[in-house]
Amino acid sequence: MSNALFTYTLRLADDLLVLSHRLSEWCGHGPVLEEDIALTNRALDHLGEARNLLQYAGQVEGQGRSDDDLAFLRNERQYRNVKLVEQPNGDYAHTIARNFLFDAYHLPLMHALLKSKDDQLVAIAGKAVKEATYHLRHSSEWMVRFGDGTDESHQRAQTALDDLWTFTGELFVEDDVQKELEKAGIAPASGPIKAAFDSTVNEVLKEATLKRPEDGFMAEGGRDGRHTEHLGYILAEMQYLQRAYPGAEW
Amino acid sequence: MTEVKDLEALFQAKIDAEQKIEPKDWMPEKYRKNLVRQVSQHAHSEVVGMLPEGNWITRAPNLRRKAILLAKVQDEAGHGLYLYSACETLGVTRESTIDDLLSGKAKYSSIFNYPTLTWADIGAIGWLVDGAAIMNQVMLTRTSYGPYARAMVRICKEESFHQRQGYEIIAVLSKGTPEQKDMAQDALNRWWWPSLMMFGPHDGESAHTAESMKWKIKRESNDELRQKFIDRTVQQAEVIGLKVPDPDLKWNEERGHYDHGEIDWKEFWNVVEGNGPCNHERMKARIAAHENGRWVREAAVAYASKKARKKQAA
Ligand SMILES: [Fe+2]
Ligand SMILES: [Fe+2]
Ligand SMILES: [Fe+2]
Numbered sequence: 001m002s003n004a005l006f007t008y009t010l011r012l013a014d015d016l017l018v019l020s021h022r023l024s025e026w027c028g029h030g031p032v033l034e035e036d037i038a039l040t041n042r043a044l045d046h047l048g049e050a051r052n053l054l055q056y057a058g059q060v061e062g063q064g065r066s067d068d069d070l071a072f073l074r075n076e077r078q079y080r081n082v083k084l085v086e087q088p089n090g091d092y093a094h095t096i097a098r099n100f101l102f103d104a105y106h107l108p109l110m111h112a113l114l115k116s117k118d119d120q121l122v123a124i125a126g127k128a129v130k131e132a133t134y135h136l137r138h139s140s141e142w143m144v145r146f147g148d149g150t151d152e153s154h155q156r157a158q159t160a161l162d163d164l165w166t167f168t169g170e171l172f173v174e175d176d177v178q179k180e181l182e183k184a185g186i187a188p189a190s191g192p193i194k195a196a197f198d199s200t201v202n203e204v205l206k207e208a209t210l211k212r213p214e215d216g217f218m219a220e221g222g223r224d225g226r227h228t229e230h231l232g233y234i235l236a237e238m239q240y241l242q243r244a245y246p247g248a249e250w
Numbered sequence: 251m252t253e254v255k256d257l258e259a260l261f262q263a264k265i266d267a268e269q270k271i272e273p274k275d276w277m278p279e280k281y282r283k284n285l286v287r288q289v290s291q292h293a294h295s296e297v298v299g300m301l302p303e304g305n306w307i308t309r310a311p312n313l314r315r316k317a318i319l320l321a322k323v324q325d326e327a328g329h330g331l332y333l334y335s336a337c338e339t340l341g342v343t344r345e346s347t348i349d350d351l352l353s354g355k356a357k358y359s360s361i362f363n364y365p366t367l368t369w370a371d372i373g374a375i376g377w378l379v380d381g382a383a384i385m386n387q388v389m390l391t392r393t394s395y396g397p398y399a400r401a402m403v404r405i406c407k408e409e410s411f412h413q414r415q416g417y418e419i420i421a422v423l424s425k426g427t428p429e430q431k432d433m434a435q436d437a438l439n440r441w442w443w444p445s446l447m448m449f450g451p452h453d454g455e456s457a458h459t460a461e462s463m464k465w466k467i468k469r470e471s472n473d474e475l476r477q478k479f480i481d482r483t484v485q486q487a488e489v490i491g492l493k494v495p496d497p498d499l500k501w502n503e504e505r506g507h508y509d510h511g512e513i514d515w516k517e518f519w520n521v522v523e524g525n526g527p528c529n530h531e532r533m534k535a536r537i538a539a540h541e542n543g544r545w546v547r548e549a550a551v552a553y554a555s556k557k558a559r560k561k562q563a564a
Binding site: 021024025027028029030031032033034035036037040041043044047048050051054067068071072091092144145146148149150152153156237238240241242245248249250 | 297300301304307308309310311312313315316317320321323324327328330331334369419422423426427429430535538539542543544545546547548549550552553556
């Protein structure tokens, strides 16, 4: 059980850490100063959430690993995030669509975790719910602006959705870790989260006059540490100083 | 003619009496222009300044440092916003102000044309660059133009946190491994002189000083502020065992200040004129952000007007 809980907590943490990394790449390059601030703010939110989760994962594991150890000294195959969050920023439509698809999953997940039997996860989700609510509002508003804005923005938003849709299946994966924790009342069932995701996506895309992509081939593997090639570069960058100067204090 | 003279006298009397000038007050055109130049330059500096520091966010050495750096760079974006707003009270739109930056007509602080080569540079920027900026900005909380002074009060609160976190980075490195200490010393070596240049030319050679002082836009001269900065920073360097790279630096008992060597003004003007190590990259990055963001801004405008029309029709 503690093994499954460790993995599950890492999954929650790594989604946020990797997404935070991607969003922080925008810092100083946003399309307008207010969005630069919004994305940086969001990167900061996710970083804080990831730290709480990594600290807890370290406790669950019981090997004395800190949040920094888990962030900077695990390799590509040990990261447990979904492939969606490691996808490159692309244009602003890709970044917003990636945020939106993640948010439509993450907010109901945080809500459901409030009823978990694991007190730590309840506490962590309690802090994250408010932020996740705001994030979903921000990304939904931009999806609508893009979809119902200009021809160009509509086209870009549709392309982004079409490109990223294949990565949404993995958000609801039902594997042994998930099943074991579901049975223990720690992890919420995927079914209701998926239903909430569907209704958010349908509602927002309708208002945005965008088309929901067909469910075709769905990419998987991230939850088991089989990632896209992008993750290796993210970690090479993120972990550079810790790897180059082992044991140094910063 | 007499009328304008009367207005000018009134205006100067107000300044002499330490009253703030507000957007609706009459002001000489030269005062307004001088302020637009200074405030917009300051706004651009905040925004361009995000680039050298942003360069290390994805490579910050631990999660705590990463969070602090993200928060700091986000603050700088916020400073940019306040200052663009202060500019708008002087009758220039943010759009036209930004256009002036991108066309090369407006300047920003030359310090941001230096590269951040190692993690220690993030420490050096906070310690020295924000440290130098604070000297200037504390003075500007008492500047004569109300909106600028008020923006500075908000900004200064955050700047002292910026300075402290930078000094802390450098202090930790200087107590670290030999490699880390070298990294810290190397950063000080590279950032010291450019930081001194941030205060601008000597008082005798500064084009705007006399007028700015009369109008209390500035209240202390470039050389006075620079001296304050040197006196404070040299002591901070001593505390952590780093050496300021100036062989002529020594305490002058009589003056009660440090004497220092001459700044390389050729380098200063060279960078101002566009030939610093990163002038080209910085402008390219700002232009790219602006160009790539155009369709985003257009979409927001198109959507807002569609929505307004629908509301009207309903
Ligand atoms: Fe600054
Ligand atoms: Fe600032
Ligand atoms: Fe600052």
